[in-house]
Amino acid sequence: MTLIKDSGRVSGPYNLPDERGHFGPYGGIFVAETLMEPLTELRAAYERYRTDPDFIAELDHDLKHYVGRPSPVYHAARLSREIGGAQIYLKREDLNHTGAHKVNNTVGQALLARRMNKPRIIAETGAGQHGVATATVAARLGLKCIVYMGAVDVERQSLNVYRMKLLGAEVVPVESGSRTLKDALNEALRDWVTHVDDTFYIIGTVAGPHPYPAMVRDFQSVIGREAKQQMRELTGRLPDALVACVGGGSNAIGLFHPFIDDCDVAMYGVEAAGDGIETGRHSAPLSAGRPGVLHGNRTYLMEDEDGEIIETHSISAGLDYPGVGPEHAWLKDSGRATYVGITDAQAMEGFHTLTLTEGIIPALESSHAVAYAIQLAATMRPDQQILVNLSGRGDKDINTIATREGIRL
Template identity: 85%
Template sequence: MRSKALTNLELTESYNLPDQRGHFGPYGGVFVAETLMLPISELTEAYYRYMKDKEFLAELDYDLQHYVGRPSPIYHAERLSREMGGAQIFLKREDLNHTGAHKVNNTVGQALLAKRMGKTRIIAETGAGQHGVATATVAARLGLECVVYMGSVDVARQAPNVLRMKLLGAKVVPVESGSKTLKDALNEAMRDWVTNVDNTFYIIGTVAGPHPYPAMVRDFQAVIGRESKEQMLEMTGHNPDVLVACVGGGSNAIGLFYPFIDDHEVAMHGVEAAGDGIATGRHSAPLSAGRPGVLHGNRTYLMEDEDGEIIETHSISAGLDYPGVGPEHAWLKDSGRAHYVSITDDEAMQGFHALTRLEGIIPALESSHAIAYAMKLATTLAKDKTILVNLSGRGDKDINTIAAREGISL
């Protein structure tokens, strides 16, 4: 398949959110300190301009093909499907991208934008380290200084990615404040940005943050859904019946969902991390068990206490360990267009092992949540139904976590 889907960025016909100021219904917006208003409006202006700029889009298209390795294939997981005895499970293989996850689709795009805007320094936050690696990667390639903020808890549990970032020339700053995970890394990156606004471009890794990030990251990730549409048509003759993707901030999910929003026959299921179980309170599932509030520049569903303080989250997967979620998911939930469910740590581990043993594919712990849910869902659907799962990343980074959890000595 040639990549005509890659940078075909026109909006879907009837769904046209966010509005000009970045609102998805009551969600989204720009809730930041005054010092960030100017750089954000400059970024918004550049983003809207370059997304219509043929030269920019051609460069992005070239990079996605030749550097990232797109299009990524879709694989029919026949053994896994047979084992479940229901619907056919297909995998969108974002794990096969350069750097091993979907995150690079976005960092390639934002880095090109940074370059166009004349910024010489890149900062990023990271949870699992996939976005940090993807950012360090593009920074190395473009010769830009790169600083990655990462909660110290995540630094410990995602050591292989920390090493990769360092090898790529990035400075990794462990964040010791708050819960020492992704949300705190985001706080620290915001503090860096407010201090170094003149030369610094902040590459946010998910569809959260102030406008234009939720829209911009979605548009860079929507290549996943556009390719999927063509590929599924080629392989099965029609759209998939159900899309399944894990949701932390929600970038891989929105990347898959977005091009299908107006295809109302396609169901969309986002899978949050239920951690030890929703009832225990130790989870990372704001859409399933949180309420709306304002954090990190936008209004969305949050995990907070009765006083509006953000509470600590838990998930076995660092990439889902976040108390908020992209504002577009909040809107898709309220509007009923997408459906959000959750999967526990234990269930995710079952998904992980099933895919590894039955298909020879080691998924990231984040993606294992989507796999686990798709396996459950498949058993409830007829054999001629199709489920497309976004296999958002590969699991190499997680092997230490898994070894520790299962008592495997290396």
């Protein structure tokens, strides 16, 4: 049994959150009274089904035959050779149905929604990946689906908006606040509070009130569980370091969680440093924010001196969020994981490097992880290994990249 240290105190195997959803001082349930009952109902249902053999069998079946799991781990040998440092391995979540890790979670939550007899699904989305993954499973199960999306994001992610509509979802542009992901989350919570009786809210990341951070983590942990076994098969041991991008942090937690008690495995979460942390134009609450309460949980936030949430910036819409999952806040404070920033420009470089050396076009979100892994590998020996979560494919970002590079398609 491995032990981890928190604030100088040695504890047993990692088993957070506690009963009320706390990861140390983070997480919890900070919502208006009307949401307490549906959250209690959701907690009870999740507790019941997470160990229910029929539920697990159905989930496993769907992950295998619908999502296409297990996703492979790929040794990026040419990239590794060019860097001349550690060997880089990629967990290929980009090969999942719908092109990202998001579907691991929506498949799970949709099965739960059906068991709870909730015919109406709502979701928030930023880049549109979670919206598409939600619309996809709703179409398959014949559930009504409404996706809230900031008006700014609707504009810059028109392809995903169209995909959601093709899948039968209603996409509602959110005009309040900064008209981005955080406002879409506010609006989804308002919808939920108004339709609590027939509606299931599928949150796309490891944020929100308990049990969402733990539930979404559990559904995404299939990434780390598979990767652990695959690395053992491929290399005979566990990797020296894990690298994943962190917006809300669902792909990162999905990879990290099964490794938390393996103390020899270092963990790096890569936040979006945008134009650079020093410019203030970024989306890196763990690197440059402070603890506060938003969207139902306590975590690190981007806020001003009055506690108002401030606008974030990243080239990657999927990382453009002022908060972060509370478990990451805890992993940061406890020192178990390290959080670093990668700028827009560095992410672009990572994007091109992976595309040209390995023939894999990563999502801009995942490009942040790739860029950091390249830096990290250069400081390590060739007999060491880094496992990168390639959380999504880059097709959705082609327009953004072309525009940034002054190319008209």
